[in-house]
Structure formats: C-alpha cells, structure tokens
Amino acid sequence: xxxxxxxxxxxxxxxxxxxxxxxxxxxxxxxxxxxxxxxxxxxxxxxxxxxxxxxxxxxxxxxxxxxxxxxxxxxxxxxxxxxxxxxxxxxxxxxxxxxxxxxxxxxxxxxxxxxxxxxxxxxxxxxxxxxxxxxxxxxxxxxxxxxxxxxxxxxxxxxxxxxxxxxxxxxxxxxxxxxxxxxxxxxxxxxxxxxxxxxxxxxxxxxxxxxxxxxxxxxxxxxxxxxxxxxxxxxxxxxxxxxxxxxxxxxxxxxxxxxxxxxxxxxxxxxxxxxxxxxxxxxxxxxxxxxxxxxxxxxxxxxxxxxxxxxxxxxxxxxxxxxxxxxxxxxxxxxxxxxxxxxxxxxxxxxxxxxxxxxxxxxxxxxxxxxxxxxxxxxxxxxxxxxxxxxxxxxxxxxxxxxxxxxxxxxxxxxxxxxxxxxxxxxxxxxxxxxxxxxxxxxxxxxxxxxxxxxxxxxxxxxxxxxxxxxxxxxxxxxxxxxxxxxxxxxxxxxxxxxxxxxxxxxxxxxxxxxxxxxxxxxxxxxxxxxxxxxxxxxxxxxxxxxxxxxxxxxxxxxxxxxxxxxxxxxxxxxxxxxxxxxxxxxxxxxxxxxxxxxxxxxxxxxxxxxxxxxxxxxxxxxxxxxxxxxxxxxxxxxxxxxxxxxxxxxxxxxxxxxxxxxxxxxxxxxxxxxxxxxxxxxxxxxxxxxxxxxxxxxxxxxxxxxxxxxxxxxxxxxxxxxxxxxxxxxxxxxxxxxxxxxxxxxxxxxxxxxxxxxxxxxxxxxxxxxxxxxxxxxxxxxxxxxxxxxxxxxxxxxxxxxxxxxxxxxxxxxxxxxxxxxxxxxxxxxxxxxxxxxxxxxxxxxxxxxxxxxxxxxxxxxxxxxxxxxxxxxxxxxxxxxxxxxxxxxxxx
Numbered sequence: 001x002x003x004x005x006x007x008x009x010x011x012x013x014x015x016x017x018x019x020x021x022x023x024x025x026x027x028x029x030x031x032x033x034x035x036x037x038x039x040x041x042x043x044x045x046x047x048x049x050x051x052x053x054x055x056x057x058x059x060x061x062x063x064x065x066x067x068x069x070x071x072x073x074x075x076x077x078x079x080x081x082x083x084x085x086x087x088x089x090x091x092x093x094x095x096x097x098x099x100x101x102x103x104x105x106x107x108x109x110x111x112x113x114x115x116x117x118x119x120x121x122x123x124x125x126x127x128x129x130x131x132x133x134x135x136x137x138x139x140x141x142x143x144x145x146x147x148x149x150x151x152x153x154x155x156x157x158x159x160x161x162x163x164x165x166x167x168x169x170x171x172x173x174x175x176x177x178x179x180x181x182x183x184x185x186x187x188x189x190x191x192x193x194x195x196x197x198x199x200x201x202x203x204x205x206x207x208x209x210x211x212x213x214x215x216x217x218x219x220x221x222x223x224x225x226x227x228x229x230x231x232x233x234x235x236x237x238x239x240x241x242x243x244x245x246x247x248x249x250x251x252x253x254x255x256x257x258x259x260x261x262x263x264x265x266x267x268x269x270x271x272x273x274x275x276x277x278x279x280x281x282x283x284x285x286x287x288x289x290x291x292x293x294x295x296x297x298x299x300x301x302x303x304x305x306x307x308x309x310x311x312x313x314x315x316x317x318x319x320x321x322x323x324x325x326x327x328x329x330x331x332x333x334x335x336x337x338x339x340x341x342x343x344x345x346x347x348x349x350x351x352x353x354x355x356x357x358x359x360x361x362x363x364x365x366x367x368x369x370x371x372x373x374x375x376x377x378x379x380x381x382x383x384x385x386x387x388x389x390x391x392x393x394x395x396x397x398x399x400x401x402x403x404x405x406x407x408x409x410x411x412x413x414x415x416x417x418x419x420x421x422x423x424x425x426x427x428x429x430x431x432x433x434x435x436x437x438x439x440x441x442x443x444x445x446x447x448x449x450x451x452x453x454x455x456x457x458x459x460x461x462x463x464x465x466x467x468x469x470x471x472x473x474x475x476x477x478x479x480x481x482x483x484x485x486x487x488x489x490x491x492x493x494x495x496x497x498x499x500x501x502x503x504x505x506x507x508x509x510x511x512x513x514x515x516x517x518x519x520x521x522x523x524x525x526x527x528x529x530x531x532x533x534x535x536x537x538x539x540x541x542x543x544x545x546x547x548x549x550x551x552x553x554x555x556x557x558x559x560x561x562x563x564x565x566x567x568x569x570x571x572x573x574x575x576x577x578x579x580x581x582x583x584x585x586x587x588x589x590x591x592x593x594x595x596x597x598x599x600x601x602x603x604x605x606x607x608x609x610x611x612x613x614x615x616x617x618x619x620x621x622x623x624x625x626x627x628x629x630x631x632x633x634x635x636x637x638x639x640x641x642x643x644x645x646x647x648x649x650x651x652x653x654x655x656x657x658x659x660x661x662x663x664x665x666x667x668x669x670x671x672x673x674x675x676x677x678x679x680x681x682x683x684x685x686x687x688x689x690x691x692x693x694x695x696x697x698x699x700x701x702x703x704x705x706x707x708x709x710x711x712x713x714x715x716x717x718x719x720x721x722x723x724x725x726x727x728x729x730x731x732x733x734x735x736x737x738x739x740x741x742x743x744x745x746x747x748x749x750x751x752x753x754x755x756x757x758x759x760x761x762x763x764x765x766x767x768x769x770x771x772x773x774x775x776x777x778x779x780x781x782x783x784x785x786x787x788x789x790x791x792x793x794x795x796x797x798x799x800x801x802x803x804x805x806x807x808x809x810x811x812x813x814x815x816x817x818x819x820x821x822x823x824x825x826x827x828x829x830x831x832x833x834x835x836x837x838x839x840x841x842x843x844x845x846x847x848x849x850x851x852x853x854x855x856x857x858x859x860x861x862x863x864x865x866x867x868x869x870x871x872x873x874x875x876x877x878x879x880x881x882x883x884x885x886x887x888x889x890x891x892x893x894x
Contacts (some may be wrong), residue, residue, distance in 0.1 A: 564630055
C-alpha cells in the first residue's frame with residue numbers, strides 16, 4: 001500500500017525533545033532544584049484561597065447569563081421590595097428567612113401536637129443575638145412583624161374543632177403552610193393534616209445581624225428532640241453553608257489518595273534487581289504531580305481566579321494523569337540502551353516519549369479548556385484549574401521528574417544499590433543474587449529486561465484475542481455494551497437537585513424530603529409581567545387580548561394533566577374592574593382609570609397588596625409595568641420543572657403583548673434550558689480539536705478514523721451508563737463527558753496507530769504486537785487514574801461521588817476499547833495497515849562517537865559487543881525490528 005505518513009510535525013517534536021533530554025541529563029541538578037523553588041513561590045498563592053472561594057449556589061450552578069436573571073432584573077426594576085409591606089408572594093428572590101416543617105404521623109391539628117407547634121413558634125421568636133431578637137429584625141406588614149397565617153386562623157387552644165378550608169381559607173392561601181392534607185368528604189374543610197410549615201422572614205436592613213440570628217436559629221433548633229413530632233429546619237443561608245462543608249468532607253481523603261498512588265507506583269516500578277529498581281523514581285513521579293497541583297493552583301489564585309468547590313476534585317485527577325505520564329517516561333527509559341551515557345539515554349527517552357506525553361497533555365488540557373465555553377461558573381473554575389494543572393504536570397514531568405530520572409540513571413550507571421547507594425557487583429549471568437548483585441540487562445538488545453506482565457500480553461492475552469471464538473464473544477460483548485448504552489441515553493435525566501449540593505447527613509436533605517412528602521401539590525406561583533410601557537389597560541380590546549393570554553396560561557397541560565390551578569390566578573386588573581363596576585366608574589377612560597388607582601389600593605388590606613403589582617405614576621398618567629400571578633400544580637420532578645419553564649416561556653412569547661414570566665426558582669430551572677445544548681456543543685468542539693491534534697501528531701490518517709470511532713463509542717457508553725447509575729446530566733457531569741474525549745484519544749489513538757504501522761505479515765500478528773507494546777501501559781494508566789479518584793466514592797457529597805462515577809466509567813470504557821474492542825475490530829481490517837519505510841536514518845558522527853565512548857566504559861566481563869555505526873543499525877533491525885524510526889513510531893502511552 002502506498003506510504004501515507006504525515007509526520008512533518010511528529011518528527012521535529014521528537015528531535016527537539018531528544019535535544020531537551022540530552023540537556024536535562026547534563027544539567028539535572030538545575031532542572032531538579034528550580035521547579036522546587038518555583039513551586040514554593042507559586043504555592044504562596046494559597047494565602048489568597050479564602051478570598052477566592054466561590055461557593056454561592058446561584059453563582060456557581062446556574063447559567064451565567066441565564067434568561068431568568070434578565071427576567072429577575074425586569075421584576076426588580078419595576079417592582080422593588082417594600083420592606084414595610086412584606087409579601088412573600090411578591091419577592092424577586094427567596095428572601096432572608098428561617099423555616100420549620102413540623103410533622104406528625106396522625107394529625108398536627110390534634111390539641112396536644114398543635115400546642116407544641118405554638119410553643120415552637122414562640123421559641124423561635126425568643127431567639128436573640130446579644131439583645132437583638134426576631135421582633136427587632138423581622139419583615140413588617142402594616143407596622144407589625146409578619147406572622148404565619150395558621151396562627152391567625154387557629155386562635156384557641158382547641159385546634160381540633162377550628163374549621164379550616166383548603167387550599168384557601170378565606171383570602172389566606174393555606175396550601176403553602178399546611179401539608180399532607182385529608183379533606184372531609186364532599187368538602188374543602190380539612191379533616192386532618194400531617195405537616196405545618198412555618199416561615200420567619202427578616203428585613204434587609206442589617207445583613208450581618210440577620211446572618212448571626214439565622215446561625216443562632218440553627219444552633220437552637222438542632223438541639224431539639226421530640227419523640228412525638230418530627231422537626232425539619234432550613235434557612236436562606238443553609239444551602240451555601242452546607243455546600244461549603246462538602247469540601248471539608250474530602251480533605252481527609254487527600255492523604256489516603258497520595259498513599260495509594262505512591263504504593264501503586266512503587267509496586268508497578270519495583271524490580272528484583274537492586275540496581276534497576278525504580279522505587280525512588282516512582283516516589284518522585286508522584287511528588288512531581290503534587291508540585292504541579294501546588295504550582296498551578298497557586299498561580300491561578302495569584303491571578304484572582306475564583307476557586308469553586310468542584311475544583312477540590314482536581315488534585316485527585318491530576319495525580320492520576322501525572323503518574324500516567326511517569327509510566328510513559330519510565331517505559332521509554334527502559335527501552336534505551338543501557339551502555340549509553342546517561343545524557344544519551346535521556347535523549348532516547350525524551351525522543352520516544354515526546355509524542356505520547358504531548359498528545360496526552362494536549363488532549364486532556366484542551367478538553368478542560370474547552371469546558372470554559374460552558375455558561376456555568378463552577379464548570380469554568382474547575383476547567384481552568386484542572387487544565388492549568390495538566391500543563392504544569394507536563395512541564396514538571398519533562399523538567400523535575402526528568403532530572404530525577406537522570407540522577408537515578410547515574411546511580412544505575414555506577415551500579416549502586418537503590419537503597420544504600422553502595423556499589424554492588426555486576427552479575428555474570430541471568431541467574432544471580434538480587435540482594436548482593438545488580439545491574440543486569442539483556443545483552444542481545446542492550447536494554448533492561450522487560451516486565452513479566454509484558455510477556456503475558458505477548459504470549460497469552462494477544463493470542464487469546466486472535467481466536468475466532470474470542471473475537472465472536474468480543475463482538476457480542478460490544479453489541480451488548482452499545483445496546484445498554486443507547487438504552488441508558490434514553491433514560492437520562494437533566495438538572496441537579498439542590499439538596500444534593502449538601503452532604504448526605506445534612507439537615508438540608510431532611511427539610512427537602514419533608515417538602516417533597518407534604519408540599520408538592522402546589523408548585524411555584526409564577527409572575528406574569530406586562531412589560532409594554534404603552535399597553536392601554538383602559539382599552540377593552542387590549543384587556544381582552546391580555547385576558548386571552550392569561551387563559552392560555554391557565555389551560556396549559558403537561559402529560560395530559562393540568563399545569564395550572566383552576567380559578568386561582570391573582571390579577572389586580574380583574575379586581576380593579578370588579579371595583580369599577582361596583583362603584584360605577586367608567587374605567588374605559590384613561591384619566592378615570594389612572595386617577596382612581598390609588599383609591600382602589602387604599603380600599604382594604606387585601607387591595608393594598610396590589611399596590612406592589614403596578615408600577616405607575618399618577619402625575620404622568622402612565623403605567624410602566626404590571627404583574628399577575630398564576631398558581632401551578634403538581635410540579636413533582638425535575639422534568640416537570642423543565643416542562644413548566646418551557647411552557648410558560650413559550651406561551652408568553654406567543655402572546656401579542658410583551659410578557660415576561662418569572663419566579664425565583666426559575667434561576668435554578670434555567671440549567672434545563674442550556675445543559676443539553678451546551679453539552680453537545682462542547683463535545684463537538686472537543687472532538688474536532690482532538691481529531692486535529694491526532695492528525696498533526698500521529699502520522700497516520702487511517703488512525704484518525706479509529707480515534708473518531710473510539711470517541712463516539714466511549715461518549716455513548718459513559719452517557720448511557722451514568723444514567724443507569726443514577727447520575728443526571730447537570731453542570732457537574734457535563735464536563736466529565738468532555739473530559740472523556742481526551743481520555744478516549746489517549747487510549748485509542750496509539751493502539752490503533754501501533755496496529756496500522758506494524759510490519760507483521762498478518763492482522764492477528766499485528767494485534768499481538770500492538771497489545772504487547774501498549775497493553776501494560778494502558779492498564780497502568782487506567783489503574784493510576786482510577787486509584788487517583790477511587791477514594792471520592794467514599795465522600796458524603798453527591799458532587800464528588802458523581803465525579804468518581806463518571807471518571808470510573810470513562811477510564812473503564814476507555815481501557816476496554818484500548819485493549820479489547822479496537823484491537824479485535826482492527827484485526828478484521830488488516831488491509832488498512834500502512835507500511836513504514838525501512839529506510840535507515842542517517843546517524844551523525846556524534847552519535848557514533850557517543851556509542852564508542854559508552855562501549856569503552858562497559859564492563860568487560862559482560863562481553864557487550866562494540867558496534868560500528870553500520871552494525872548498530874543492522875543488529876538492532878535484526879533483533880527486534882526497532883530502528884530509531886521504529887522506536888519513535890510505536891509510543892508507550894496510557
């Protein structure tokens with residue numbers, strides 16, 4: 001087949017890295033010490049960590065420019081909060097509040113239970129901070145503290161006999177305070193109820209005092225124990241405070257992670273040979289990853305980058321990536337000529353590792369930086385910190401770790417013990433005392449002995465994959481994997497449940513559970529705002545058009561059930577028209593309409609609340625904006641929230657009048673509007689970027705087709721199985737789907753390239769050679785990354801457990817494709833292989849002189865043959881086909 005190499009970029013990168021490796025080998029002390037000083041200096045950025053922490057729920061987990069934030073601005077501008085006339089219905093935020101849900105398994109209106117509820121209410125009102133109590137900071141209504149309506153209805157000790165209707169008791173909306181209701185047959189009167197919800201709203205005069213009082217509220221209520229009544233509590237600060245604690249829950253896991261990583265690295269790199277042992281190399285490889293985290297985080301903290309809670313997962317991931325690159329470097333070092341000088345071995349190592357670790361870094365870093373395109377601040381923060389850490393990890397691997405590799409190489413060169421650094425005798429044969437002798441290597445190849453696990457892939461696993469029965473089973477396995485993945489994709493749910501932002505044992509979860517159990521019958525009371533400043537409220541035709549729009553809202557359904565409650569729309573305009581008809585006013589006249597508004601608002605306490613629903617000026621004779629309220633029902637799931645949001649916005653947009661719909665919860669519901677589109681956008685952009693990198697750095701266009709296949713297959717698998725593992729598509733999980741693109745390239749690109757560039761005569765032989773060269777590095781890389789994040793599975797936080805679940809799926813499926821699916825699929829398309837030119841590269845005179853000098857220093861009792869330049873190429877080609885070009889074409893990767 002005609003040669004189709006595209007190595008115009010790969011070759012100069014390898015050559016440049018070879019020179020860098022030689023330079024690091026000659027000046028290793030500088031490259032070892034300088035990164036330590038840089039890390040110490042950049043680590044000072046952690047001084048600003050407290051100032052950079054960004055744990056606001058709205059700030060981090062809602063779209064930066066979400067539509068609801070514009071809608072809130074419209075409401076805030078036209079209807080500012082009136083602290084002297086508090087109305088929970090009319091708040092454009094959640095407000096500053098404390099809340100209790102008091103529940104009983106039988107009836108909260110039994111006399112003894114309700115008496116305890118009254119006592120609990122008084123206990124809350126008696127809470128003080130210094131001399132400041134609830135009555136000093138409460139939200140006001142008509143000059144008095146706001147109260148819970150249930151106490152205005154039940155005014156006697158005999159609560160059982162007090163008639164209460166549901167969902168309205170007169171003008172009081174009891175459904176917001178009474179839950180788990182059972183009505184008397186054929187009546188709206190309550191027979192029993194299982195829960196009562198109380199609110200204690202504060203004014204916004206002194207936020208510091210409010211925070212102190214709310215903290216004292218939590219401290220007091222958390223100590224209450226009642227065997228007869230369940231008490232759940234919550235404040236407007238609770239979500240963010242508990243969210244911050246989720247970070248603290250994983251701090252103890254850092255030490256466990258690094259212990260596991262060091263242990264795994266040592267075990268992976270341990271040799272029985274007391275000279276060739278790489279224990280210290282493995283340890284400093286882990287240290288290199290740690291320095292990268294310190295330096296990158298410190299650098300960004302100096303730059304003022306916000307530090308979101310999601311960033312706390314980054315060190316675990318970076319540790320896995322750093323250790324992975326370390327394995328690549330060590331693998332390439334072991335393939336270098338033992339009898340060469342250290343700087344020459346470093347040049348060979350860097351030249352062979354150049355493309356592998358560069359592709360790994362570019363694909364992983366780009367996957368993270370592409371995540372900056374998302375509109376979620378938590379994702380942007382995570383991606384910036386993690387992407388920068390990947391870059392620092394790369395830089396420290398080729399400087400700090402490379403320097404230590406050279407130092408260890410000089411120890412091996414002088415045949416010193418790995419622990420004592422004392423010289424030990426060189427072995428005279430392959431059978432020797434590993435404690436007192438060391439430094440053995442394969443005299444035929446001039447390289448260190450391969451790991452036994454590599455022979456397993458060559459002698460057992462590779463041939464096993466070539467069997468027809470095995471291939472048939474792999475095809476069935478892949479078909480099952482793909483079917484399950486596609487099924488899972490159709491089961492995917494969107495959005496993050498706010499209670500999941502707190503730890504598992506948080507009181508926040510208990511409160512949300514009580515809300516779900518007792519108060520889901522009625523959903524948000526949505527504002528419908530008329531924003532058209534020239535809308536003529538006094539014109540009959542204009543009012544009819546507006547009424548038609550309101551009726552469209554009231555007729556909305558989802559899944560063949562009503563979305564809006566019947567006859568529960570609150571409209572100042574309808575009430576004003578009733579008032580006009582009762583008083584004989586001609587409200588079709590503009591001047592009469594405007595002039596009588598103030599009298600209408602002052603008519604009664606019920607109409608006084610409407611004053612906050614109209615932004616008007618009597619002097620100018622103009623109404624700038626007004627609002628009505630539509631009560632939703634049965635908003636039970638996240639899907640219902642998404643559908644409700646979309647239905648309301650679509651209906652508002654379809655109306656001829658300029659309408660805006662809003663509720664404070666829409667700020668969080670906005671994630672549904674962008675999560676899918678942004679995930680698809682990021683995946684497409686990342687995939688294109690990965691393909692470009694693959695085409696530039698892997699000199700095989702055929703290989704790119706298999707990279708594309710692997711990316712698509714792994715993404716479908718991760719997306720499907722994460723849904724089956726109860727993980728929603730949200731701002732936490734979406735970035736991991738982009739991350740999996742980078743890891744898909746790491747696992748797939750090089751195994752396919754190793755196959756298509758193999759010189760073996762048959763497809764099965766190509767398969768065996770590919771898994772022999774790359775099977776163990778893939779397994780090492782997968783295990784190192786999984787071990788880096790596995791401790792997160794023990795976290796009490798949903799965010800960190802989700803990160804572990806998705807990363808586990810990414811690595812598992814990526815490795816499965818790399819060592820099983822792709823080799824087998826490629827074996828069916830053996831004719832797609834390309835041929836690598838056997839033309840020998842010119843070897844310069846310096847390399848020949850280096851060879852002669854290194855041979856002259858070799859131990860005579862090892863009988864190492866001294867090759868001429870021509871013989872060196874010839875013998876290397878005859879032994880295992882690894883010419884200088886061959887070495888650079890098959891890369892050791894994750």
